[in-house]
Amino acid sequence: MARHRRRHDHDAVPAETQVLVIGLGRFGSALAETLVALGHEVLGVDTDAELVQDASERLTHVAQADGANAKALAQLGAGDFPVAVVAIGGDIEASILCTAALVDLGVPLIWAKAVTDAHGRILERVGAHHVVFPEHDMGQRVAHLVTGRMMDYVELDPGFALVETAAPRELWGRSLADAAIRQRHGVTVVCVKPRGAGFTYATADTVVHEGDVLLVAGEARQLEAFANRT
Numbered sequence: 001m002a003r004h005r006r007r008h009d010h011d012a013v014p015a016e017t018q019v020l021v022i023g024l025g026r027f028g029s030a031l032a033e034t035l036v037a038l039g040h041e042v043l044g045v046d047t048d049a050e051l052v053q054d055a056s057e058r059l060t061h062v063a064q065a066d067g068a069n070a071k072a073l074a075q076l077g078a079g080d081f082p083v084a085v086v087a088i089g090g091d092i093e094a095s096i097l098c099t100a101a102l103v104d105l106g107v108p109l110i111w112a113k114a115v116t117d118a119h120g121r122i123l124e125r126v127g128a129h130h131v132v133f134p135e136h137d138m139g140q141r142v143a144h145l146v147t148g149r150m151m152d153y154v155e156l157d158p159g160f161a162l163v164e165t166a167a168p169r170e171l172w173g174r175s176l177a178d179a180a181i182r183q184r185h186g187v188t189v190v191c192v193k194p195r196g197a198g199f200t201y202a203t204a205d206t207v208v209h210e211g212d213v214l215l216v217a218g219e220a221r222q223l224e225a226f227a228n229r230t
Contacts, residue, residue: 017040017041017082017083018040018041018042018043018080018081018082018083019032019035019040019041019042019043019081019082019083019084019085020042020043020045020076020078020081020083020084020085020107021035021042021043021044021045021059021084021085021087022045022046022067022073022084022085022086022087022088022098023045023046023067023086023087023088023089023095023113024044024045024046024048024051024052024054024055024062024087025046025051025087025088025089025090027087027089027113027134028044028046028085028087028088028113029044029051029054029055029058031085031087032044032055032058032059032085032087033058033059036058036059036060041060041061042059042060042061043059043060043061043062043063043076043081044059044061044062044063045062045063045064045065045067045076046062046064046065046067047064047065047066047067048064049064052064063076066094067086067088067094067098067101068088068091068093068094068095068097068098068101069097069101070097070101070104070105073098073101073102073105074105078101078102078105078107079105079106079107081107082107082108082109083107083108083109083110083111084102084107084109084110084111085110085111085112085113086098086099086102086110086111086112086113086123086128087113088113089113089115089135090115092115092116092119095112095113095114095119095123096119096122096123096126099112099123099126099127099128100126100127102127103126103127103128109129109130110127110128110129110130111128111129111130111131111132112128112130112131112132113131113132113133113134114131114132114133115133115135120133150163150164150165150223150224150227151163151164151165151166151213152164155220156217159219159220160217160218160219160220161217161218161219161220161223162190162215162216162217163215163216163217163223163227164213164214164215164216165213165214165216165226165227166211166212166213166214167192167208167209167210167211167212167213167214168226168229169210169229170229171208172208172209172210173207173208173209174207174208175204175205175206175207175208176189176202176203176204176205176206176208177204177205179208181226185218185222185225185226186218186219186222187216187217187218187219187222187223187226188216188217188218189202189206189214189215189216190202190215190216190217191214191215192206192208192212192213192214192215193212193213193214193215194209194211194212195209195211195212199213199215202214
């Protein structure tokens with residue numbers, strides 16, 4: 001089962017848009033701060049005065065309010081935001097009520113954090129356009145990292161991923177065409193990062209050296225086997 005459920009594949013956050021983030025815990029605050037860094041205006045909302053005060057130094061706007069209260073959201077102008085994120089995780093009832101209120105206010109694009117499958121299904125039914133499971137996703141990601149030589153792991157689809165890994169010894173001094181990685185291992189090298197340099201797109205003529213880092217795409221099991229080659 002995909003842990004990121006999406007109802008509209010064409011939905012995206014326009015450049016320099018306004019985003020409403022409700023819930024300023026670890027997930028919500030990190031998300032909100034990243035959005036600001038990307039050039040978006042963010043209104044962060046939480047019931048906790050301390051969290052709101054802390055976020056005031058990093059976000060465009062903050063407000064102390066109950067995100068589960070439809071009237072409070074309306075007073076904040078939530079219906080005028082093109083995008084809203086419900087980052088409430090600990091209180092499932094509040095998460096659901098908040099999502100439903102945003103739907104009633106006509107927010108065009110609503111992302112919501114879920115902590116269980118049942119929670120996620122309810123969020124979808126009340127109208128969330130995207131449901132994410134950050135704890136599950138991070139646990140899955142770390143599991144791949146601690147059991148092998150991968151430096152990073154991103155699941156793009158169930159069973160298909162993009163990984164960052166050190167170049168296996170058998171590739172050192174060989175071009176990608178000569179190594180025939182796709183034919184022999186069933187994976188595709190997308191980018192190569194030489195030691196001391198940045199990532200560049202891989203081509204058939206790219207020669208892999210000791211210390212290079214590879215960005216590789218493919219089926220999860222084949223990626224695991226490739227990354228664990230010495």
